[in-house]
Amino acid sequence: xxxxxxxxxxxxxxxxxxxxxxxxxxxxxxxxxxxxxxxxxxxxxxxxxxxxxxxxxxxxxxxxxxxxxxxxxxxxxxxxxxxxxxxxxxxxxxxxxxxxxxxxxxxxx
Numbered sequence: 001x002x003x004x005x006x007x008x009x010x011x012x013x014x015x016x017x018x019x020x021x022x023x024x025x026x027x028x029x030x031x032x033x034x035x036x037x038x039x040x041x042x043x044x045x046x047x048x049x050x051x052x053x054x055x056x057x058x059x060x061x062x063x064x065x066x067x068x069x070x071x072x073x074x075x076x077x078x079x080x081x082x083x084x085x086x087x088x089x090x091x092x093x094x095x096x097x098x099x100x101x102x103x104x105x106x107x108x109x
Contacts, residue, residue, distance in 0.1 A: 001077050002080060002086065002089050002093070005080050005081045005084075005089075006086070008081075024078075024079050024083065028075055028079060031071060031072065032075075035069070035071050035072050035095075038050070038068050039069070039099070039102065042054075042064065042065060042068075042103075043065075043103075061103060062103040062106065063103075065099050065102060065103030069095050069096040069098065069099025069102075070096050070099075072091070072092035072095045072096060073089065073095070073096040075088065076089030076090070076091060077089050077092070
């Protein structure tokens with residue numbers, strides 16, 4: 001997806017501009033804070049909120065952690081597609097890949 005956005009901006013299919021950048025950055029900060037707090041909660045704090053969410057969703061902890069990591073990469077690709085700034089995407093992709101280390105695959109009973 002990142003390669004497709006890069007090609008589109010390189011060929012001029014998507015016009016360059018600074019539309020919505022400030023708003024997207026605010027949404028980006030909120031997304032990152034939410035995802036990182038949820039990841040830390042799942043791995044360290046184990047709050048009642050996280051335990052209740054896990055019980056209701058009935059998906060493995062590893063998958064839920066990967067989904068929070070993926071949320072950062074998806075925001076990054078959206079930001080990249082709208083602004084031609086790949087930094088949020090690269091950072092999100094790195095955190096997504098790190099989520100596989102933080103939440104390894106384990107056999108569940």
